[in-house]
Amino acid sequence: MSNDGVNKGRRRLLIGATSALGAVGAVGVAVPFVASWHPSAKARAAGAPARADISKLEPGQQMIVEWRGRPVWVVRRSEEALANLAKLNDRVADPESRRAEQPDYIPNTPERALRPDIMVMVGICTHLGCSPTYRPDIAPADLGSEWLGGFFCPCHGSRFDLSGRVYRAMPAPTNLVIPPHSYQDENTLVIGIDQEAV
Numbered sequence: 558m559s560n561d562g563v564n565k566g567r568r569r570l571l572i573g574a575t576s577a578l579g580a581v582g583a584v585g586v587a588v589p590f591v592a593s594w595h596p597s598a599k600a601r602a603a604g605a606p607a608r609a610d611i612s613k614l615e616p617g618q619q620m621i622v623e624w625r626g627r628p629v630w631v632v633r634r635s636e637e638a639l640a641n642l643a644k645l646n647d648r649v650a651d652p653e654s655r656r657a658e659q660p661d662y663i664p665n666t667p668e669r670a671l672r673p674d675i676m677v678m679v680g681i682c683t684h685l686g687c688s689p690t691y692r693p694d695i696a697p698a699d700l701g702s703e704w705l706g707g708f709f710c711p712c713h714g715s716r717f718d719l720s721g722r723v724y725r726a727m728p729a730p731t732n733l734v735i736p737p738h739s740y741q742d743e744n745t746l747v748i749g750i751d752q753e754a755v
Contacts, residue, residue, distance in 0.1 A: 606749035608741070611675065619691045621680065624748045628680035628688065629736055630708075631746060638693070638719050639674070641705040642667035648703075649722040651732055658683070659735035662752050669720040669735060671752055677738050678721040684729040687712040693719070708733070 607624040609631060614620055616635035621628050646652040646667060653665040663669055670676050682689050689708040696702045700709060700716075708717040716724040721733030739752040 606747050609746045609748070610744055611746050612744035614675075616674070617693050619693075622746075622748060624736060629748050630676070630678050630680040630691070632676045632691070632693075632719065634674055634676055634719055638706055639668065642718060642720055645705060645718050645722070648724055649718060649732075650725045650727070651722060654722065654732055656731050658731050658733070660737050660751060663735055667720060667722075669722070669732075671738070671740065675746070676720060677735060677746065677748065679734040679736055681734070682710045682712070682715055682729055683723070683731045683733065684710065684713055684715050684727075689715065689717060 607622050607629070609620065609622045611620070611631060611633070614631065614633040616633050617638070619630055619632045621630055623629070652667065654663070654669055655665065659669060663671065668676075680688055687710050689710040692700065692704070692709045693706045694704075695706055696704055704716075705718070707719050708721065710716070710729065713728045715727040715729035717729070717733055718724070721735070723729045723732050736748055737751045738746060738748045739750050741747050
């Protein structure tokens with residue numbers, strides 16, 4: 558008497574069961590692997606645009622917004638501060654901001670801004686990555702009578718005007734960086750989305 562019929566059935570059953578378990582195992586390994594290709598919620602948030610309500614920002618005031626782990630300074634400049642910018646053209650290293658530290662849609666004017674009264678810039682010194690301090694006062698004793706307001710880096714002495722333009726002969730090689738930004742409406746600044754994309 559032959560057992561070939563019974564053995565073939567068992568063989569088919571074992572092969573089918575093993576194949577099914579192998580397929581389930583392969584899917585179990587593939588799902589986490591494919592899921593790892595998608596950025597985490599933290600990574601998505603780090604690259605997401607930051608919105609700021611500037612409605613309560615008074616002339617002369619500064620607010621700091623975090624974007625991609627960096628401080629972005631938002632300063633509302635007074636009429637006097639705007640008038641003083643042109644007076645500094647001969648004292649700053651790159652008065653027309655011709656170097657690539659700002660988006661193309663930012664005008665190469667002393668204001669360096671989409672809106673003259675609102676200045677937006679990354680608050681990191683272009684020398685060694687320190688964070689300059691906001692010094693809006695005019696002619697303070699420690700900065701001299703020619704100081705018309707701006708940003709001072711106490712670590713290495715770099716000075717920037719209220720448009721983030723670096724003074725001549727400073728350790729910082731370039732002006733402060735202007736991030737991509739736009740305005741959702743008159744009171745809402747969006748950092749991380751180009752004005753051209755709006």
